[in-house]
Amino acid sequence: MKIQLQEASKRFQYEWIFRNLNVELSDGDSLAITGGNGSGKSTLLKCISGAIPFSSGKITFESDKKLIPETDWYKHLAISAPYLELPEEFSLLELVNFHFKFKNPLNQIQPKELIEILYLDQHASKPVSQFSSGMKQRLKLGIALFSDVPVILLDEPTSNLDKKGIAWYSDLINDFLKHRILIVCSNEPREYEFCKQKLALEDFK
Numbered sequence: 668m669k670i671q672l673q674e675a676s677k678r679f680q681y682e683w684i685f686r687n688l689n690v691e692l693s694d695g696d697s698l699a700i701t702g703g704n705g706s707g708k709s710t711l712l713k714c715i716s717g718a719i720p721f722s723s724g725k726i727t728f729e730s731d732k733k734l735i736p737e738t739d740w741y742k743h744l745a746i747s748a749p750y751l752e753l754p755e756e757f758s759l760l761e762l763v764n765f766h767f768k769f770k771n772p773l774n775q776i777q778p779k780e781l782i783e784i785l786y787l788d789q790h791a792s793k794p795v796s797q798f799s800s801g802m803k804q805r806l807k808l809g810i811a812l813f814s815d816v817p818v819i820l821l822d823e824p825t826s827n828l829d830k831k832g833i834a835w836y837s838d839l840i841n842d843f844l845k846h847r848i849l850i851v852c853s854n855e856p857r858e859y860e861f862c863k864q865k866l867a868l869e870d871f872k
């Protein structure tokens with residue numbers, strides 16, 4: 668998998684959020700997108716995922732030297748972000764089963780095994796609406812990281828996590844991200860310090 672941004676720019680009305688980004692990412696690469704509140708991190712991640720368009724410039728997804736049409740990007744990526752809601756009426760087990768109807772599980776992991784990795788096995792039958800914010804965050808990260816896709820997009824991955832959760836996040840990144848493309852939006856060095864490339868959005872105004 669290869670993702671390439673060429674002179675990618677975004678504006679809302681008359682306000683340029685970022686201009687002329689050039690980035691190239693291949694399997695095993697990791698990119699940290701940093702910047703203060705309102706600098707455009709989430710906007711850039713949404714553009715990369717195809718949820719919203721860039722205003723100018725170009726982005727391509729390429730697999731085995733073939734361009735992937737924009738309408739198919741979603742099949743190749745998984746996202747965890749604060750603005751993406753979980754279907755909270757499901758129990759945990761129902762939600763994991765539901766998710767894996769759309770995305771293949773990484774390493775053929777079974778729903779019950781994943782729930783153990785999330786250390787939520789005591790809560791398999793509980794509706795997700797009754798989860799704490801940290802439990803929801805582990806769930807969002809877990810279903811993204813354990814989707815068998817070549818591109819993982821994470822926005823504020825450790826928000827709401829306690830010390831144990833933060834260590835758990837670092838271990839998962841170490842163990843399961845080696846051969847994929849990872850993009851992390853963050854202001855917390857602990858969330859992205861392992862990334863090979865860094866892009867400070869303030870430099871692209």
Ligand SMILES: Nc1ncnc2c1ncn2[C@@H]1O[C@H](COP(=O)(O)OP(=O)(O)OP(=O)(O)O)[C@@H](O)[C@H]1O
Nearest residue numbers: 679680684702703704705706707708709710711854
């Ligand atoms: N749909 C929209 N219409 C107009 N302006 C928008 C829209 N979405 C975001 N913006 C603006 O774009 C800028 C960047 O917002 P964005 O959410 O990408 O920042 P961020 O770096 O992710 O911030 P934070 O660290 O607070 O999450 C802000 O000025 C925001 O108001």
